[in-house]
Amino acid sequence: MLIFSAQQVRKNLFLLALSIMLLFSFKTIASERTLLFSGGPDGGTFQYFSAGISEYLSKELDGYKVLNEASAGSVENLRRLNKRESDFGITYSGDLYLGRNGRLSNNARQYRNVHAVAYLYGAPAHLVVLDDKRINSVSDLVGKKVAVGAVGSGAAASAKRFFESMGVWGKIEPQFLGYSEGAVSLGDGLIDALWVFAGYPNSAVIQAASANRIKLLQTYTEAQKNGKLFEDFPFYSKVVIPADTYPGVDYDVVTIQDSALWTASSRLPGDVVEKAVKLIYQSEGLDHLVSVKSTAKAMSIDSGLTGIVTPVHKGAQNFWKSKGKTLTEVQIR
Structure with a gap:
């Protein structure tokens, strides 16, 4: 008959318990x-x-x-x-x-x-222009340079949909610039408008507003009156960017969003x-x-x-x- 010491018994019990734990873990x-x-x-x-x-x-x-x-x-x-x-x-x-x-x-x-x-x-559209009397609506952008986002970006695709629905895509000069580069170019007078399609507050729009007096155009209101955007692309919806989201923009901006x-x-x-x-x-x-x-x-x-x-x-x-x-x-x- 085999006789185990107390130490051997404890060791065997420990190994048995460890085996059971590992089995359940596996x-x-x-x-x-x-x-x-x-x-x-x-x-x-x-x-x-x-x-x-x-x-x-x-x-x-x-x-x-x-x-x-x-x-x-x-x-x-x-x-x-x-x-x-x-x-x-x-x-x-x-x-x-x-x-x-x-x-x-x-x-x-x-x-x-x-x-x-x-x-x-939501990812709302921001259509940013300098706060002067030259540009007050989308139609005022005809013949103007508009930064629409980098080539192949979602922003550029959304800009094309929006401006095509308004009948002006072929009448503006799209500039394929990223947001930050576009914000700088707006302040330097190299472009006339900046299109940003992103959640608010957006850093590039803050950048533009901090260096210049800007305004945001009411894209939803214009699209509803003049375009076929919502008929052709029903995934766009209305959203309001609240007043004072950006420096100097002390009014609600009614815009579109994906x-x-x-x-x-x-x-x-x-x-x-x-x-x-x-x-x-x-x-x-x-x-x-x-x-x-x-x-x-x-x-x-x-x-x-x-x-x-x-x-x-x-x-x-x-x-x-x-x-x-x-x-x-x-x-x-």
């Missing part, structure tokens, strides 16, 4: 599924939101680890989600709408496997999406996102479906309906 790791969340360029707003949502869901969504991935931005996220190279992403409503209908620039593919989940924040949306692969199970949205829209989830990026203050139950003109993921539909939200026919298609 089972937990093995059963934990990884979800990929596609954000944007490092330092950009998309990436802040993607990282914030991923971090919170990794802690709170049982059985899942959510990894944040950098990307080139909205259109790349659309492509990744459509191929299911990512599970979640951030996409502009405009790109989602145009991609679904095969109308992306130089790309006739229809991206049908990407669904909206929720509104994150919406940055939380999106998901249509093949992601509905129960996973519903749980994820529920976690983010509880007070702790929203507080976490605001701590990551103050722009998240725009997120609420009331604003949750803002700017969405494409189908909403089934899981997200269940969540929004449970909150008393009425979805449009397009959103439930």
Whole structure:
């Protein structure tokens, strides 16, 4: 008969307990599924939101680890989600709408496997001019130089849509400059107007307003009266940039905006999406996102479906309906 010393017994019990703990740990790791969340360029707003949502869901969504991935931005996220190279992403409503209908620039593919989940924040148009009497409306820009954003940027694409709808794209001189360069050029008299398509307050507009007396044109009012923008591009909506957001601009600016949306692969199970949205829209989830990026203050139950003109993921539909939200026919298609 084998006789073990007390020390050997304790050692064997310790090894047994350790083996059981490791076994359960391996089972937990093995059963934990990884979800990929596609954000944007490092330092950009998309990436802040993607990282914030991923971090919170990794802690709170049982059985899942959510990894944040950098990307080139909205259109790349659309492509990744459509191929299911990512599970979640951030996409502009405009790109989602145009991609679904095969109308992306130089790309006739229809991206049908990407669904909206929720509104994150708005990207309003700022049409900045110097505060003199020369330019008071879009029509006054005919023959003038307008900085519209870098070549291939979302800002440049939105500028072309806006000015084409107003019938003046072929009558202005677009200058493909980044925001900061455009702000300097406006002050130096090298351009006549600066187009910025980004959340407010925007640093380039602050830069222009700090060095010069500026004014912002009312793009929504003009588009509604004179153009076909909302007919051709229904993802644009009305937004007000409050008075005193920028130095010297002491009036409300009624402008247009696109919406940055939380999106998901249509093949992601509905129960996973519903749980994820529920976690983010509880007070702790929203507080976490605001701590990551103050722009998240725009997120609420009331604003949750803002700017969405494409189908909403089934899981997200269940969540929004449970909150008393009425979805449009397009959103439930």
